Amino acid sequence: MKTRILIAVLIFLAMIGCRKKPANDYEDYKTVSKDTTTVVADTLNQKVEAKEPEVKKEVVPEVNIDHPYFIVVASYTVEDFALAQKKELESQGLKPAVIMTDNDGWYKLAVQSFESYSDARQALPALKEKQGIYSDAVIVYKK
Numbered sequence: 001m002k003t004r005i006l007i008a009v010l011i012f013l014a015m016i017g018c019r020k021k022p023a024n025d026y027e028d029y030k031t032v033s034k035d036t037t038t039v040v041a042d043t044l045n046q047k048v049e050a051k052e053p054e055v056k057k058e059v060v061p062e063v064n065i066d067h068p069y070f071i072v073v074a075s076y077t078v079e080d081f082a083l084a085q086k087k088e089l090e091s092q093g094l095k096p097a098v099i100m101t102d103n104d105g106w107y108k109l110a111v112q113s114f115e116s117y118s119d120a121r122q123a124l125p126a127l128k129e130k131q132g133i134y135s136d137a138v139i140v141y142k143k
Contacts, residue, residue, distance in 0.1 A: 071139060086098055117139070
C-alpha cells in the first residue's frame with residue numbers, strides 16, 4: 001500500500017514538474033527587433049571632427065637631497081632592493097632618490113623633497129590617495 005502511494009506521489013510530482021509554462025512567463029525573454037539602419041546611415045553622413053585630446057603635462061617633482069624633508073614611500077635594509085624599486089618608480093615617470101638620512105642602515109626611497117615641514121605635510125595626502133606603495137608614505141627629516 002505504501003509503495004503504491006509513493007509511486008502515485010512521484011508520478012504526480014513528475015507531471016507537475018514537466019508541465020509547460022504559460023506564455024506570459026516568458027515575456028521578459030522575448031526578443032525585440034529594432035531597425036537601426038536609419039541611425040547607422042545618419043551617422044555615416046555626418047562629418048566627424050577629430051579633436052585632439054588635451055594632454056596635461058604633470059610636473060614631476062625631483063628629489064633634492066639638500067632639502068631637509070622627504071616623503072618616503074619605502075625603506076630597505078638592502079640597497080639593491082631600494083635601487084630596484086627606484087627603477088620601477090622611474091619607469092612610471094617619477095624621479096625618486098634613495099637616501100640614508102642618519103646612517104641607521106635603512107635605505108629610504110624618497111619621491112619628493114621639501115624645504116619646510118608644512119609643505120611636505122600639505123603634499124602627503126595627495127600622494128597617499130594614489131594607493132599602492134604610496135599609501136604608507138611618511139615624512140622623514142634629514143638631520
